[in-house]
Amino acid sequence: MEDQIVRITSRLVTPFIQVYGIYVILHGHLSPGGGFSGGAIFGASLVLVALSFNLEAGVKQISHQTASILESGGALGYLLTGMAAIIIGGNYLANRSAGFPLGQAGELFSGGAILIITVFVGIKVASTIVTLFYNIIEGEE
Amino acid sequence: MEILSSIARNYYYMVAIILFVIGTFIMLTHANMIKKVIAMNIMDASVFLLFVAIGYAYGGEAPIIREGSDVVYVNPLPGALILTGIVVAVSVTAYALSLIVKIYRYYGTCDYDEICEIRSQE
Amino acid sequence: MGFADHYPALIVVVLFAAAFLSPLIYRWAEKAAAPVVIAALMLALFMSSSLMITVQQSGPVFYHMGGWPPPWGIEFKVDPMRAFILLIMIGVSLWIFIYAVRDLEHELKKEVIGWYYTLYALLVGSMAGIALTNDLFNLFVLMEICAISACAIISIKEDRECLEASFKYLILSAMGTGCFLLGVAMLYMATGYLNYGLLQLELAETLTLYPRNIFAAAALFIAAFGTKAALFPLHVWLPDAHASAPSPSSAMLSGLVIKIYAFALFLIFYQVFPRELLDLIPLNEIILWLASLGVMFGSVYAMLQTDLKKMLAYSSIGQIGYIFMGIGFDHNLALVGGFYHIMVHAVTKALLFMTAGTIIYATGVRQIKDLAGIGRALPLTMLAFTIGSASMIGIPGTGGLISKWYLALSALEIGRPFFVLIILASSLLNAIYYMPIVISAFMHQEDFQFETKPVPRFMLTTMVVGMVFIVLSGFFSRPVVSMLEQAANYFF
Numbered sequence: 116m117e118d119q120i121v122r123i124t125s126r127l128v129t130p131f132i133q134v135y136g137i138y139v140i141l142h143g144h145l146s147p148g149g150g151f152s153g154g155a156i157f158g159a160s161l162v163l164v165a166l167s168f169n170l171e172a173g174v175k176q177i178s179h180q181t182a183s184i185l186e187s188g189g190a191l192g193y194l195l196t197g198m199a200a201i202i203i204g205g206n207y208l209a210n211r212s213a214g215f216p217l218g219q220a221g222e223l224f225s226g227g228a229i230l231i232i233t234v235f236v237g238i239k240v241a242s243t244i245v246t247l248f249y250n251i252i253e254g255e256e
Numbered sequence: 257m258e259i260l261s262s263i264a265r266n267y268y269y270m271v272a273i274i275l276f277v278i279g280t281f282i283m284l285t286h287a288n289m290i291k292k293v294i295a296m297n298i299m300d301a302s303v304f305l306l307f308v309a310i311g312y313a314y315g316g317e318a319p320i321i322r323e324g325s326d327v328v329y330v331n332p333l334p335g336a337l338i339l340t341g342i343v344v345a346v347s348v349t350a351y352a353l354s355l356i357v358k359i360y361r362y363y364g365t366c367d368y369d370e371i372c373e374i375r376s377q378e
Numbered sequence: 379m380g381f382a383d384h385y386p387a388l389i390v391v392v393l394f395a396a397a398f399l400s401p402l403i404y405r406w407a408e409k410a411a412a413p414v415v416i417a418a419l420m421l422a423l424f425m426s427s428s429l430m431i432t433v434q435q436s437g438p439v440f441y442h443m444g445g446w447p448p449p450w451g452i453e454f455k456v457d458p459m460r461a462f463i464l465l466i467m468i469g470v471s472l473w474i475f476i477y478a479v480r481d482l483e484h485e486l487k488k489e490v491i492g493w494y495y496t497l498y499a500l501l502v503g504s505m506a507g508i509a510l511t512n513d514l515f516n517l518f519v520l521m522e523i524c525a526i527s528a529c530a531i532i533s534i535k536e537d538r539e540c541l542e543a544s545f546k547y548l549i550l551s552a553m554g555t556g557c558f559l560l561g562v563a564m565l566y567m568a569t570g571y572l573n574y575g576l577l578q579l580e581l582a583e584t585l586t587l588y589p590r591n592i593f594a595a596a597a598l599f600i601a602a603f604g605t606k607a608a609l610f611p612l613h614v615w616l617p618d619a620h621a622s623a624p625s626p627s628s629a630m631l632s633g634l635v636i637k638i639y640a641f642a643l644f645l646i647f648y649q650v651f652p653r654e655l656l657d658l659i660p661l662n663e664i665i666l667w668l669a670s671l672g673v674m675f676g677s678v679y680a681m682l683q684t685d686l687k688k689m690l691a692y693s694s695i696g697q698i699g700y701i702f703m704g705i706g707f708d709h710n711l712a713l714v715g716g717f718y719h720i721m722v723h724a725v726t727k728a729l730l731f732m733t734a735g736t737i738i739y740a741t742g743v744r745q746i747k748d749l750a751g752i753g754r755a756l757p758l759t760m761l762a763f764t765i766g767s768a769s770m771i772g773i774p775g776t777g778g779l780i781s782k783w784y785l786a787l788s789a790l791e792i793g794r795p796f797f798v799l800i801i802l803a804s805s806l807l808n809a810i811y812y813m814p815i816v817i818s819a820f821m822h823q824e825d826f827q828f829e830t831k832p833v834p835r836f837m838l839t840t841m842v843v844g845m846v847f848i849v850l851s852g853f854f855s856r857p858v859v860s861m862l863e864q865a866a867n868y869f870f
Contacts, residue, residue: 151343190398194391205445207387212445247350283553292549299556306563337515344522348552351526355533355545362538371542
């Protein structure tokens with residue numbers, strides 16, 4: 116779609132969508148949302164760029180290689196956080212019994228491993244949405 | 257009268273079961289493949305509705321701790337289970353839809369009965 | 379660091395890590411992707427054998443994820459039966475993967491082979507998790523990972539038939555999952571727990587308070603696991619799916635995936651539902667009769683097929699009926715027979731599908747009538763097919779006899795000799811469609827019509843290993859059977 120109004124609007128709106136997505140991811144332990152929904156919002160903003168401009172502009176924002184690395188990296192980060200809990204001392208994916216710093220309930224940096232896991236899940240979901248979109252669009256050629 | 261009052265009390269459970277049966281019936285009998293995927297979503301959504309309805313406590317409020325000694329909270333565990341369930345349902349839907357795109361490219365139709373006809377003549 | 383305590387979780391973690399690493403490694407260093415997955419499978423095999431030794435010596439092991447005890451956390455449990463199934467799953471997966479490394483280059487497009495390794499490792503990891511988990515919702519998540527990976531390793535071939543077969547499998551599997559989730563909701567509504575151990579304690583009292591919830595949950599579980607494990611009337615997805623998939627996928631699906639669902643049904647019916655439920659509704663009778671019908675009809679359908687892989691797929695429906703008969707008899711010798719059959723049939727059916735794959739690789743032949751005289755062109759392959767068929771029929775000297783022996787013995791012990799007749803009749807029906815292939819392969823007058831490519835050594839080695847295992851399991855069955863008897867007595 117190469118409409119002028121759509122392009123200008125999406126160019127204006129995309130940073131706000133991305134900031135909102137990052138906000139939902141980071142406040143996963145304080146308010147409703149978390150990794151899945153925040154990652155979906157962030158991924159939707161990247162798909163919006165690819166839809167309102169053409170596909171090359173979208174690929175310039177986040178290329179196939181970057182999406183693939185982020186996808187695998189997010190999942191591996193989740194698994195490695197659990198392994199870190201084993202190395203520190205508790206069971207797999209332990210939070211308080213392994214000694215992650217917990218902090219005050221209600222602050223941003225509280226909850227120990229929950230924040231780290233939420234960020235990794237958000238990265239993975241966003242890159243998965245982008246990869247799915249690329250596969251479906253490019254598969255038609 | 258007791259039937260009406262018990263229906264009014266268990267309203268959510270009945271709607272969930274009716275939606276589940278509708279979803280299963282459409283998924284098995286209608287021929288269009290996209291309708292089958294939509295029916296699968298209806299079926300999963302009905303079970304999530306049942307889970308949330310189970311967790312409700314009469315007169316309870318949102319499960320975020322606030323000051324007060326004997327506050328009744330709604331059970332938060334079904335909500336966490338459903339979040340996982342929704343993600344699982346979305347992944348299965350995404351995979352099913354991409355399969356439908358590929359099948360349409362090979363067979364030229366979205367109708368499952370026609371695909372069976374084509375397959376049985378090969 | 380005491381790593382050995384964490385083995386239950388680490389098995390699943392190592393396999394999932396290999397699954398997520400393999401697309402990255404395949405993008406940059408193609409030759410290193412397969413060894414990474416093989417290393418992960420060998421590490422998982424080492425950990426599961428060490429778990430088996432531990433539970434044999436000191437009893438069941440419980441592992442709490444995140445340090446939270448149930449009912450707040452997810453629990454993994456290892457006892458002798460689960461460790462046995464875990465060893466079978468990972469061992470047979472490693473064996474099939476070594477075959478797959480050579481065979482995939484011929485069947486799939488080059489850029490998707492890295493993704494096939496990912497799906498394979500996800501499938502093995504989720505099956506290991508299903509064998510280990512002690513929590514109903516964790517079972518749901520792992521079942522979904524298993525279902526999507528199983529459908530995806532069929533449709534990755536992107537053929538006309540395999541796409542439609544994979545869609546059919548996905549829709550029926552999704553229906554099974556919806557029924558399973560509704561059953562979990564019924565049990566959660568009645569008791570408030572999701573852990574197997576806590577549910578077992580609660581359900582004994584809840585059965586008198588809320589009987590209809592538990593009946594509905596039992597019926598929904600039979601429908602869900604019956605669809606996924608191809609119990610008789612719900613088997614309709616299996617022939618297309620297993621016949622049109624690439625050969626390592628067929629071996630994996632027919633050999634392992636349908637059995638892990640039968641094992642999950644066994645765990646739920648013996649470890650979650652109370653024994654008094656069987657007095658109210660005869661659940662084991664239902665499973666027993668459906669399984670007997672499956673055993674007979676699977677063989678009848680297989681006799682009518684002309685395509686080799688479809689015949690093997692229909693034969694799988696018959697053989698999974700034996701495993702459900704073992705669960706349905708409600709006797710400890712039947713459990714021994716059923717579980718021994720899980721092990722023997724996993725190896726045998728995987729070997730038969732590997733043989734079919736080798737025949738397709740070397741000659742391109744799929745129809746049974748074109749197989750005349752192939753025994754002189756591919757002798758080792760057809761010897762493997764012969765020994766596999768002998769085990770399917772139940773000829774003494776192979777593992778197939780031991781499992782049928784114990785099933786027939788338990789049928790006599792509970793006083794129902796009719797099922798001995800069914801086991802004998804189905805063995806005869808198995809012979810009717812396996813023996814003609816073997817006979818016409820070796821003793822046909824003319825030579826084989828099509829030209830043959832040489833078979834790689836990897837594939838031949840794996841088939842030899844399979845043959846040796848089948849013969850060994852027929853002669854030296856005493857250790858495994860005594861371990862299974864000891865584990866089965868725990869449930870009665």
